[in-house]
Amino acid sequence: MRYRVLSPPHYEAHHLSDTSEIIRIAAKGDGVTADGKHVSGAVPGDVLRSDGSLDLGPHHVSPPCRHFGTCGGCQLQHADEVTLRQFVTDRVLNAAEGQEITPEEVLETHLSPPRSRRRATLHAMRIADGAVLGFRESGSHRIVDLAECHVIAPELFDTIAPIRDFVGKHGGKGAVDVELTLTDQGVDCGLKNLTVEGLEATEAALELAQRNGFARLTLDMGFGPEAMWEPEPVTITLGGVPVGFPSGSFLQATQDAEAVMIADTREWLQGASPIADLFSGLGTFAYSLADPAKLLAVEAARDAFLACKSAAGRSGKPVHALHRDLFRNPLQPDELNRFGAVLLDPPRAGAKDQIDRIAESTLERVVYVSCNPSSWARDAKRLVEAGFTLKKLRPVGQFRWSTHVELTSYFTR
Incomplete structure (x- = not known):
């Protein structure tokens, strides 16, 4: 009720x-x-x-944003800082308790500050007198036309008005997905489900990118993303290494949360070599852990794997990228036994089969970064049953005012 x-x-x-x-x-x-x-x-x-x-x-407390209560981007702007921190903490600890897991140490919960999110997927639609652009309403396809936003970085918010104007003039009948990411070169903008045809629309798209200083403008007209504007190759710096950034690639939502997660993994894996970085993406953790450690970065997404591999070759860091689907083909115990430690950062579904293989191996150190406390707790229980102890656990709330919660964790046996 x-x-x-x-x-x-x-x-x-x-x-x-x-x-x-x-x-x-x-x-x-x-x-x-x-x-x-x-x-x-x-x-x-x-x-x-x-x-x-x-x-x-x-x-x-009074919500800072006029759209709160309608916009589906935030659920908890009416909660003060103490309550937000407690919510994130409880989500993680309750998940562990539900599987009868007790961490030896719970580290301070990290909360990302307002206006710190460096990536966001918004939606736009052409209407009679222009266009609307923003997050969808909770439980609805209706788009909230953003006049302000207290979660995304100002550099991203500054692009909303010109993109809205462009969609109002050149958009079709359906909704347009707008992917915004803050990269080394500036804002990477991807527009999906928008067809640009003819000289006028093409010139308008190029003017949109040039006038607003976009790092890249990518259009997906149903055949995959194609870059219309990219003055120089777009990169994201990870562990001091510029890594090519394929359009739509995964990136930790905030730099501050990424820094906390990396600091945890560096401390917990100190002295271990070689390290297997599973579900490694572009190399968020790989390039921070490599040198002196040798590192195997395993990723299924081909674009991310190729970007990570290319950056490894340019940087000279001891990172070996491997293209492998760990859901269909997890590393086996005899492969895992060659490593001093394993780090994994899987999607929301967790890593059940890979965790089973880790449990069967002789590994003694595992760092598990998760964006879903429920699937993490299921996997953590399997590790504990295999003789691991949960040494350290840190709740992370990088999606501020959202119910989306993440964590870092360290297991040994």
């Missing part, structure tokens, strides 16, 4: 039978009372009254 906030904040006493205090925030962002009622828009310390209204408590 869901409730709505119907009253402004006030703190007069009510009879206990007529109120219920919010004690936690559920995984999807609702406040929850002690008797299990889910209350939309509530945080711990708020009080639910019998008529469905809320008395707002000391941890309930």
